[in-house]
Amino acid sequence: MVQDIGQAEAAKTGINKWAKCKLENSERDTHQVIKKQGTTLDVPLSQMTLQHDTTIDWIDPRDWLAWLVRKGLWTRLAGVGRDEHSTARALWAESWERYRVVQPHFQLFDMDGKDLSRTAAFLIHGDEGRTLKRQAIMVTALQSALGYGFDRKRMGRGGGGPRPLKVNYLGHSFTHRFIISMMPKTVYESAPESFHNAMENVAISLKSLLLDGYRDPTTHELFRIAIIAVKGDAPYLAKVGRLYRSFNTLVKRGDERTAPKGICHRCLAGTYGYPAEQIDTVSPKWLETQGVKIPWMKTPAVIKHLAHDVSDPSTFFRETFGTLCTLDLDGLGWLQ
Numbered sequence: 001m002v003q004d005i006g007q008a009e010a011a012k013t014g015i016n017k018w019a020k021c022k023l024e025n026s027e028r029d030t031h032q033v034i035k036k037q038g039t040t041l042d043v044p045l046s047q048m049t050l051q052h053d054t055t056i057d058w059i060d061p062r063d064w065l066a067w068l069v070r071k072g073l074w075t076r077l078a079g080v081g082r083d084e085h086s087t088a089r090a091l092w093a094e095s096w097e098r099y100r101v102v103q104p105h106f107q108l109f110d111m112d113g114k115d116l117s118r119t120a121a122f123l124i125h126g127d128e129g130r131t132l133k134r135q136a137i138m139v140t141a142l143q144s145a146l147g148y149g150f151d152r153k154r155m156g157r158g159g160g161g162p163r164p165l166k167v168n169y170l171g172h173s174f175t176h177r178f179i180i181s182m183m184p185k186t187v188y189e190s191a192p193e194s195f196h197n198a199m200e201n202v203a204i205s206l207k208s209l210l211l212d213g214y215r216d217p218t219t220h221e222l223f224r225i226a227i228i229a230v231k232g233d234a235p236y237l238a239k240v241g242r243l244y245r246s247f248n249t250l251v252k253r254g255d256e257r258t259a260p261k262g263i264c265h266r267c268l269a270g271t272y273g274y275p276a277e278q279i280d281t282v283s284p285k286w287l288e289t290q291g292v293k294i295p296w297m298k299t300p301a302v303i304k305h306l307a308h309d310v311s312d313p314s315t316f317f318r319e320t321f322g323t324l325c326t327l328d329l330d331g332l333g334w335l336q
Contacts, residue, residue: 043067048201050187050194058181058198061142061205061225065214069223076175077120077144079166087163089117095146095165096121099228103315107307108210108226119210119224121145124202124302125177125320126232126240128185136185138195138236140202142178144168145228196301199240203305210307227306229318237317241265241303242296265295266314291315 014037021029034040044063047055068074075081078088096116100109108114126140147168168176180202188195206227213224230240238246245262263270269286270276278284291312302308308316 041067048181048198050197051191052194054187054191054194056181056183056187056198058201059179061178061180061202061209062214064142064178064180065209065223065225069214069216074120074223078146079148079168080163091146091163091165092120093117098165103228103309105309105311106228107310111307114210114224115222118221119226121228122206122225124206124227124230124240126230126236128236131184138181138183138185138188140180140183140198142180143176147171147176195239196242200301200305203301207305227302229316230302231318231320233320237265237319240300241317242298242300243317244297245270245295265317266290268293 014033017033017036021033043059045057046060046063048058049055068077072082075084075088078091080087080091093116096108096119099106099121108116108119122142122144124140125143126138128136128138131137145168147166148170149166150169181198183195183198206225209225210227213222215222230237232240234247237243238248243265245265245268247263260271262268262274263276264286267286268274268289269284274286274289275284276286278286291314295314303313303316306316
């Protein structure tokens with residue numbers, strides 16, 4: 001690449017520094033170049049102490065919100081331009097009114113003094129990934145429920161009006177997925193409570209973003225973030241929700257030694273009297289058991305600290321690709 005554009009031009013743009021990064025020490029060399037070129041975000045990196053005095057790096061959600069507001073990026077969370085402040089407020093107000101229809105018992109709606117037009121709806125997203133050395137690592141991030149919609153390859157449903165509510169898919173993930181922590185499996189495998197220690201810290205920080213918010217030092221506007229759900233694949237939800245009813249508690253017919261626990265955190269599918277694979281009807285027996293029994297023995301940190309639907313706390317946990325008894329809110333134009 002350096003030869004193609006010329007040595008002088010490469011030096012001017014800084015490309016030659018990247019070209020000198022060695023493959024065997026790519027991470028070290030990359031960090032050195034980024035540091036020299038000053039291209040890192042000025043979001044502070046913090047440390048949290050977990051079980052057995054283990055410490056990991058993380059980005060406090062409060063620092064993310066402060067950075068977004070200071071940089072004038074709050075409006076982008078609603079899927080509009082930097083100067084469209086009134087439009088962003090209108091979109092958030094409308095989205096919360098729509099959400100009230102499907103989750104009327106969400107605790108935010110009982111809180112006084114909260115300006116919903118300046119309150120963004122966020123989701124916690126978690127997944128277990130792999131490092132370059134194929135080692136497992138748990139990644140936890142935040143994302144806005146609103147965004148710029150779908151790209152041209154997808155079909156999305158939007159609401160009415162001149163500026164319909166749009167889901168958060170379009171654009172580079174770096175601009176709308178905000179990493180909180182990355183925990184190596186060696187940490188949470190040897191000490192399982194370490195993961196829950198981390199989620200406790202995350203939940204407490206997110207609680208303050210709703211109750212206290214962040215005040216823009218320039219305009220003095222008060223902005224808040226409310227978490228409406230935790231989303232991820234089934235293994236992640238089972239871990240973060242401390243679920244004793246999940247995909248991996250399925251008991252095959254004839255192998256029951258004790259009463260089956262069930263396979264769904266939202267209903268009693270898979271327990272006695274409620275077959276999980278009843279597909280010959282549009283009214284399976286498990287349908288009537290949604291929300292009748294909580295799926296955890298110990299309250300997860302996100303339920304303990306964050307606003308949720310008090311009539312059915314299990315709705316706070318949503319699989320990335322949905323489940324049979326997960327309420328479909330896509331028609332509202334924002335919960336994906």
